[in-house]
Amino acid sequence: MSTQRVWKGESVAQRRADRRSRLLAAGTRLLGSGGGSAVTVRAVCREAGLTERYFYEAFTDRDELVVTVYDRVAAQTREVVARAVADERGDLETRARATVQALVDFLAEDPHRARILVAEALVDPVLTREGIRVAPELFGLLVDEVLPARTADARDRTLLATSLAGGIGATILAWCAGELDIGRDRIVEHAVTLISTMVRGSAAGEPS
Incomplete structure (x- = not known):
């Protein structure tokens, strides 16, 4: 039976959910303040403090976000x-x-x-x-x-x-x-x- 790895008290699924939530929050701030042109993958990752690897783990592309x-x-x-x-x-x-x-x-x-x-x-x-x-x-x-x-x-x-x-x-x-x-x-x-x-x-x- 497989088990999920736990790091700092959080499972893999919990960490993914947290990263997705951070990306959504960053996207909301950017879209709500600068409009659609401000929402790029790079800008969202910078705002969320995450790498693009984690962006594409959560979303297919900028449009999906x-x-x-x-x-x-x-x-x-x-x-x-x-x-x-x-x-x-x-x-x-x-x-x-x-x-x-x-x-x-x-x-x-x-x-x-x-x-x-x-x-x-x-x-x-x-x-x-x-x-x-x-x-x-x-x-x-x-x-x-x-x-x-x-x-x-x-x-x-x-x-x-x-x-x-x-x-x-x-x-x-x-x-x-x-x-x-x-x-x-x-x-x-x-x-x-x-x-x-x-x-x-x-x-x-x-x-x-």
Whole structure:
């Protein structure tokens, strides 16, 4: 029976997992601060304090790392939004406010997240397809909760979620980057007004 070698109390698998985590953290910092052009194998290894041998042990290439970084940030954001939607009950504005507050606070906590989730998905070719899929999905969680049950057309849901993702996502990104000199509460209320107006407009357009 084979046994894993242990070094300084860690198995081979544990050391590999630790190195992969360090590479992901380095990739997140670089992508979130310098954009896709800053993420090269050499730069990531330097940031993580590892050699290229260990990079290719964890990832096939730079593109796989970038997609993994994006997917991880998207999954964390999805969890935050889903929890806010599920926990809040009430009218449209109440649920929208709770969701946007959770989203804004999560992205503001680490501005790298907003840049990765919104900006880099628009400019990095590797992430474009991921961004087109993920951003509407996040707001779709809210749309599914607040649209009337008779709204059965998936195309309407997708159009509404995509429009909300583009408008609110860009606004939060600009705010996190310091380009909007306004308070957090005003950002939230602006987003709530946008959601309410668009959702009600979509519902009013549905046949009775």
